[in-house]
Amino acid sequence: MGDFNHPDICWRDNAAERKQSRKFLECVNDNFLLQVIEEPTRRGAMLDLVLTNKEGLVRNVKLKGTLGCSDHKMVEFKILRAARRANSKLTTLDFRRTDFGLFRDLLGRVPWDKALEERGAQESL
Template structure:
């Protein structure tokens, strides 16, 4: 969680007006870091973000009003899975056991012309990434 100064980012559409903001969006997408906060903070700008590296890890995100005279909103959220350092397991893909034929088949079933029709490069990447991650599971 952090205060980011990219008020021109539209997180719903995954677009931005300024080059630096577009680079930030690109970086968060390339590193699979979705933004989970959905409510704007200040004057409809979403400057305080909650980024996570795992879907379902963060939930119950709420704005709780400002603290004192600050122009920032307090953000409350819950980490939904307890992580124990001593017993935590890092999930990695075992490519030796992968069924690449099935993977190719699942991605081949997607009607890509229809799925990407009318979308720009950023939106197309998000659609492709979503299908790729679904096939991976």
């Protein structure tokens, strides 16, 4: 969460006018982040962002009034977490017997240039 100062980014269309803002968008997409603010936070621009790596993790995003001398709106939100029950078991993957050499070999056989041709980060998922 923070003030990222990219007023030219259109988050709905995932587009920007300036090169620096396009690079920022590319970084957000390459790291599979989602931006959850939907309203302007300062003078009609969406400068303050809340980025998350998991859909549904951040909820109840609300913009409040300003604080002190700031001309940015305050952002209030909740970060959700799964409730743990006393009898629940946490499931994890066990990679101790994984053949990473075979995995690397199989991935190396994929013609990635052709498979991902003309695709951005989001389309390549």
